[in-house]
Structures are given as structure tokens and as C-alpha cells.
Amino acid sequence: MSTLIIGAGLVGSQIAHILVERGERPVLMDYAPQPEALAENVDLSRCELIEGDVLKPFTISQALVGHGITSIVHTAANPLLTLGAQRDPWSAIQLNITGTVNVLEAARVHGVKRVVVSSSNVLNHFLAGGEGKGDSADEEAYPRPTTFYSATKQAIESLGLNYARWSGVDFAAMRYGAVFGPWSGRGGGGPSNIVRGALETALSGDEAAIPTNSMEWVYSKDAAMGTVLALDAADLGSRVFNITMGCVVGPEEFATALAACVPGARMKKGTPAASAVSMPDMRCVSSLARAQKVLGYAPRFGMREAMADMVGWIQRTRA
Numbered sequence: 001m002s003t004l005i006i007g008a009g010l011v012g013s014q015i016a017h018i019l020v021e022r023g024e025r026p027v028l029m030d031y032a033p034q035p036e037a038l039a040e041n042v043d044l045s046r047c048e049l050i051e052g053d054v055l056k057p058f059t060i061s062q063a064l065v066g067h068g069i070t071s072i073v074h075t076a077a078n079p080l081l082t083l084g085a086q087r088d089p090w091s092a093i094q095l096n097i098t099g100t101v102n103v104l105e106a107a108r109v110h111g112v113k114r115v116v117v118s119s120s121n122v123l124n125h126f127l128a129g130g131e132g133k134g135d136s137a138d139e140e141a142y143p144r145p146t147t148f149y150s151a152t153k154q155a156i157e158s159l160g161l162n163y164a165r166w167s168g169v170d171f172a173a174m175r176y177g178a179v180f181g182p183w184s185g186r187g188g189g190g191p192s193n194i195v196r197g198a199l200e201t202a203l204s205g206d207e208a209a210i211p212t213n214s215m216e217w218v219y220s221k222d223a224a225m226g227t228v229l230a231l232d233a234a235d236l237g238s239r240v241f242n243i244t245m246g247c248v249v250g251p252e253e254f255a256t257a258l259a260a261c262v263p264g265a266r267m268k269k270g271t272p273a274a275s276a277v278s279m280p281d282m283r284c285v286s287s288l289a290r291a292q293k294v295l296g297y298a299p300r301f302g303m304r305e306a307m308a309d310m311v312g313w314i315q316r317t318r319a
């Protein structure tokens with residue numbers, strides 16, 4: 001019995017850490033593994049790290065058969081997420097949709113017990129339309145995603161739910177808030193890098209940029225915990241789960257948390273223009289009721305606890 005984690009980055013490394021700490025030996029697969037960054041988050045001597053491309057279906061099959069895989073967590077994503085998909089839609093569509101279908105097909109063919117994929121809370125925020133108010137006779141019955149990235153996430157949720165319905169694949173999708181956490185490698189989304197940048201800048205004594213918009217965040221360790229809970233749940237019942245901090249964090253709360261973790265921090269408000277598309281003003285709080293009820297998920301890190309943990313990590317790894 002073993003878990004295959006596809007995508008060994010910000011979130012994948014934390015999922016591996018949780019599994020390793022409870023005595024499992026997960027297999028981490030990435031098309032461009034970053035062992036140095038990974039080793040800061042997980043003991044690599046206690047997992048397998050293999051090179052493999054989710055766009056090559058036989059590579060996935062080989063990993064499943066070669067390592068006796070019984071569950072898959074799929075976290076591979078296009079570089080810079082929303083921002084990256086706006087710049088290069090075709091590549092993001094290939095990776096996010098075709099890549100996920102390759103995983104679901106491999107699971108179907110090889111009879112893998114469960115597949116958990118990373119979706120995103122962009123599906124709770126990057127929406128427009130829906131004037132038909134759910135009336136299926138109306139062309140505009142439902143709101144539609146407003147970015148390429150959110151359109152790919154909607155597609156993979158819908159495809160996964162149909163694999164569950166028609167092909168016996170036990171599927172779950174995790175809608176993470178904007179994730180940040182300990183990770184010194186490439187990857188993550190625009191917002192992930194903004195939080196790390198703000199903390200590193202404040203620690204160095206320079207003026208840190210505070211996002212001007214309100215965002216729903218989740219610490220990478222909580223995103224990973226929610227994902228592992230979905231791997232473990234005896235009966236999923238529901239298949240799509242919000243995994244966030246459970247609140248919206250505005251510029252003032254962001255600044256207060258940062259000041260508490262880096263006393264005397266100097267700050268200015270400002271979201272880099274290039275990141276604006278990935279940081280809309282998020283006004284509603286995604287409900288955690290289902291994740292709490294079905295998975296037993298409750299965030300352990302608010303903004304302040306997450307930043308404090310991250311400051312500790314920056315100080316340890318940069319010492």
C-alpha cells in the first residue's frame with residue numbers, strides 16, 4: 001500500500017511530510033524534481049522521489065505498477081497558476097486538464113483506490129454571470145469561471161465527478177485558498193510568492209509590500225492536512241471540499257499579523273501590477289462546513305500563526 005504524490009512542490013512536499021511522519025513511504029513524482037527545496041520540508045530518505053511527466057500516460061502507469069500504488073494525490077500545476085495560465089493558456093490547459101485526465105484514466109485502468117486532486121477556491125471567486133439563477137432552461141443558468149486557470153479547475157472537477165459516477169474512480173477535489181508556506185523552490189502561485197517576499201523583505205529591514213486586496217488564504221501545512229484527510233476518509237459522500245483558513249484577510253489584518261511576527265517591520269501597501277489578475281478582492285468566505293463534517297478538517301493556522309511558523313522556517317533555513 002503506497003501513495004503516489006504527483007507534483008512535488010509547495011503543497012506536495014507537505015503532504016509527503018505528513019505521510020512520512022506517520023510511517024508511510026510515499027512516492028513523490030515530478031517532471032523536474034527539486035531535491036534541495038524538498039529536503040527542507042520532508043525527509044527524502046523516507047520516501048521515493050522519481051522523475052515523471054503527468055502528460056506521459058505510460059509514465060503514470062509505470063509508477064503505479066512499479067511501486068504498488070493504492071492512492072494518488074495529484075498536485076502538479078502550471079507555473080504561476082492564474083498568472084501563468086493567462087500568459088500561456090494552451091500549456092496550462094494541456095497540463096491541468098489533459099494531465100488530470102491521464103491520472104484519472106490510469107486510476108480507472110489500474111483500479112487505484114482513491115484519487116485526490118488539487119482544485120482551487122478561484123472557483124468560489126473568479127465567476128461571472130449566472131443570471132439564469134440555476135434554471136437549466138436558461139443559457140446563463142450558472143456562473144462561469146472568468147480566467148483560464150479557473151476554467152481548467154472547473155473542468156477537472158466536472159471530469160473527476162464523472163469518473164466517480166461512471167467509472168468507479170473514488171475521486172475528491174480540494175479547493176485550496178491561496179496557499180503560502182515554507183518552500184524555497186520554483187513554483188507556487190503569484191500570491192504564494194507575495195507572502196514569502198513580504199516576510200523576507202520585512203526580516204531584512206526593507207519595506208514589505210502588503211497586498212491591497214482581501215484574500216482567502218490557507219497555510220500549506222493545512223492544505224496538506226485537508227488533502228490527507230480526504231485520502232483517509234472511509235466514506236467521502238461529498239467530493240468537492242473548500243480547504244482554507246476560514247476567513248478573508250484584508251490589508252489591515254495582513255499588516256497586523258506581519259507586525260506581530262516581525263516586530264518593527266516597515267510596510268507599504270501595494271500589489272505588483274503583474275499579480276493583480278491572481279489577487280482579486282475576495283469578499284465572501286468559503287464555507288468549511290462540509291470539510292469539517294465529512295473530513296474533520298479545521299484550519300490550525302490563522303494568518304498570524306502561519307506567518308510566525310514561516311518566519312521560523314526562514315530564519316532556520318537562511319541561518
Ligand SMILES: NC(=O)c1ccc[n+]([C@@H]2O[C@H](COP(=O)([O-])OP(=O)(O)OC[C@H]3O[C@@H](n4cnc5c(N)ncnc54)[C@H](O)[C@@H]3O)[C@@H](O)[C@H]2O)c1
Binds near residue numbers: 074
Ligand atoms: N499555490 C497556490 O496558491 C494554490 C492555490 C489553490 C490551488 N492550488 C493548486 O494546488 C496544487 C499544488 O500547487 P503548488 O502551489 O504546490 O504548486 P507548485 O508549483 O509548488 O508544485 C507543482 C509541481 O508540479 C510539477 N509539475 C508541473 N508540470 C508537471 C508535469 N507535467 N508532470 C509532473 N509534475 C509536474 C512542478 O515541477 C511542481 O514541482 C496545484 O494543482 C494548484 O493549482 C495552489
